[in-house]
Every structure is written in C-alpha cells, then in structure tokens.
Amino acid sequence: MFLLYLTLTTTLPTLLLSSSARQIFREIDVNDDNTISQSELGAWFNYQDVEYLKKNAREHFTMFDKNHDNAVTWEEYANIAFGSNHVDTCKEVYDNKTPPEFSKLGKQVQDAIMTAVRRWRAAGGFSMSQEEFTGFTYPELFQHMRNIVVAEAYQTYDTNRDGKVSAEELLVKKFKLTSRQVEEFSKGKFDIKEEPNMLGLKDRNGNGIFEKKELSYWLMENRRLMRKKESEGLFKDMDSDGNTRVSLPEFRSNSNKIRWSSIGRFIDVKEEL
Numbered sequence: 001m002f003l004l005y006l007t008l009t010t011t012l013p014t015l016l017l018s019s020s021a022r023q024i025f026r027e028i029d030v031n032d033d034n035t036i037s038q039s040e041l042g043a044w045f046n047y048q049d050v051e052y053l054k055k056n057a058r059e060h061f062t063m064f065d066k067n068h069d070n071a072v073t074w075e076e077y078a079n080i081a082f083g084s085n086h087v088d089t090c091k092e093v094y095d096n097k098t099p100p101e102f103s104k105l106g107k108q109v110q111d112a113i114m115t116a117v118r119r120w121r122a123a124g125g126f127s128m129s130q131e132e133f134t135g136f137t138y139p140e141l142f143q144h145m146r147n148i149v150v151a152e153a154y155q156t157y158d159t160n161r162d163g164k165v166s167a168e169e170l171l172v173k174k175f176k177l178t179s180r181q182v183e184e185f186s187k188g189k190f191d192i193k194e195e196p197n198m199l200g201l202k203d204r205n206g207n208g209i210f211e212k213k214e215l216s217y218w219l220m221e222n223r224r225l226m227r228k229k230e231s232e233g234l235f236k237d238m239d240s241d242g243n244t245r246v247s248l249p250e251f252r253s254n255s256n257k258i259r260w261s262s263i264g265r266f267i268d269v270k271e272e273l
Contacts, residue, residue: 021248021251021252021255022248022252024251024255024258025248025251025252027044028040028041028044030043034247034248035245035246035247036235036238036245036246036251037244037245037246038231038232038235038244041231041234041235041246042227042228042231042232042235044231045227045228045230045231045261045262045263046224046227046228046231048263049223049227049262049263050141053134053137053138053141054134054138054141056137057130057133057134057137057138058130058134060133060137061130061133061134063080064076064077064080064081064133066079066080070129070130071127071128071129072127072128072133073126073127073128074090074091074094074120074126074127075087075090075091077116077120078090078091078116081116082109082112082113086101086105086113088101089101089102089105089113090113090116090117093113093114093117094117094120094126111155115152115155118148118151118152119136119139119145119148119152120136122135122139122144122145122147122148123135123136123139123145124136140219140220140222140223143220146216146220149216149219149220150212150215150216150219153165153215153219154215157169157170157173157174159173164209164210165209165210165215166208166209166210167182167185167186167203167208167209167210168182168208170201170210171185175195175197175198177190185203186203186206186208187206188202196226196229197222197226198218198222199218199221199222199225199226199229200217200218200221200222200225201214201218201222202214202217202218226262227262230261230262234254234257234258234261237254237257238250238251238254238257240253
C-alpha cells in the first residue's frame with residue numbers, strides 16, 4: 001500500500017492534551033458567564049477538530065522533510081509516498097510527461113500519483129511550506145483548494161465519464177440508497193440522520209444530477225456539519241435541566257461523553273478529586 005493513501009486517510013499517533021474538566025469548561029466558555037451555550041460548544045468542537053488536522057499535517061510534514069530545511073519538495077514527497085523506484089517517474093509526470101514506466105503501473109497507483117500531482121500544484125508548487133503542505137493533505141480546510149476537491153469528486157464518482165455526477169452514481173454506489181430513497185432524497189424527504197457523511201449534500205433543483213456547486217458545498221462543509229451535529233447531541237445530553245445552558249456541574253457529570261466523542265481522540269479529560 002502506497003503511503004499517499006495512508007497520508008490522506010489516516011492520522012499519525014498524537015499525544016493527548018490532558019486537561020481537567022474545569023479547564024476545558026473555561027476554554028469553551030468564551031464569554032466568561034460560567035455557563036456553556038450550544039453555539040460555544042459547537043465552535044469549540046469545530047476549532048479542536050481543525051487544530052487536530054493541522055497538527056497531524058505538521059507531523060506528516062516533518063516526516064517528509066528529510067533534509068530538515070522547513071520545506072518539502074515533490075521529489076521528497078514522491079520518494080516516501082510512492083517509493084524510491086518511482087521517483088523519476090513521478091518527476092516526469094509532474095512535468096506533464098508520460099514516461100513508459102507510468103503506463104506499467106496499476107490503475108490505482110496511476111490515479112494516486114495524478115491525484116497527488118493535482119493537489120500539489122494547487123496547494124503550492126514544487127516545494128512546499130508547512131501551510132501549503134497542510135492544504136495538500138487536507139484540501140477541504142482551505143477555500144482556495146475548493147476546485148481541486150470538486151475535481152477529485154468528479155474523478156471518483158463520475159463513473160461513466162459523462163462529465164456529470166448523477167444520483168445513481170453517488171447515492172446508490174457510494175451510500176447504497178435504494179431507488180425509492182433516491183427519489184425521497186431528490187424531494188428533500190430523505191432522513192439522513194443515519195448517514196452523517198451525507199450532511200450538506202442536496203440535489204437542489206431535483207434534476208437527479210449533482211452540480212459542481214452542490215458537490216462543492218457538501219465536500220467543503222460536511223466535516224463541519226458533522227461536528228455541529230455531534231456537538232448539538234452532546235449539548236442536549238449535558239443540559240440536564242433543559243435551560244439551554246450547561247453549568248460546570250453538568251459538564252463535570254458528563255465529561256465522559258467528551259471522551260467518547262470525536263474530540264476525545266486528543267482531549268484527555270482528567271478526573272477531578
């Protein structure tokens with residue numbers, strides 16, 4: 001398995017940020033009114049999620065920056081991501097050439113190289129800074145990478161290569177919806193609570209085709225919407241008295257729910273004596 005795939009889909013081990021429930025509560029309570037609102041919890045979830053991705057990208061950056069010059073070149077990246085045997089091939093592909101060795105590679109490898117080339121060019125160029133490398137690794141975090149994210153979606157989901165992404169191609173093949181569910185989705189009647197990865201996805205004109213703007217919104221906003229939905233559910237569980245605010249005692253008694261949330265990947269809520 002090529003490291004490119006691992007880089008784009010997994011995270012490196014990260015030290016947990018150890019904090020007491022009181023410390024985390026104060027961090028979330030940005031207006032210092034000694035309670036947490038739903039919007040404050042949602043903003044904290046989104047911030048921590050983005051910071052986690054950025055930290056993961058920094059760790060990958062260090063791994064690829066073999067000469068420690070605070071920059072990662074395409075050659076450095078290709079050497080680790082695709083192996084030293086394919087560095088020259090990757091360099092030629094980057095220079096818009098089609099070396100004979102490239103055609104001998106499997107389709108999955110060819111697609112991985114081309115995806116990396118497109119992202120690399122859009123994110124910064126032949127040699128990348130830390131910030132540019134973060135855009136390469138997580139393009140959905142950056143507005144200037146929107147076009148490349150959509151292009152990748154078309155490459156992935158436009159299986160019949162007609163320049164369109166149909167409901168059949170995306171909803172049936174990716175999300176395994178039935179024909180009836182696809183029809184309900186097009187009418188805005190499909191309940192996506194069991195499919196959080198569909199948050200933000202809408203066929204707004206009901207023509208059975210996902211336009212670029214529709215795909216763009218889904219791809220760029222889905223992660224944020226999932227964190228928003230998660231934080232809303234957590235807030236509801238914490239707000240035991242139903243007054244639309246979470247007090248420190250309520251937060252403390254539900255701190256275990258933070259541990260089991262997506263944010264719990266890197267927030268270690270210490271027990272308070």
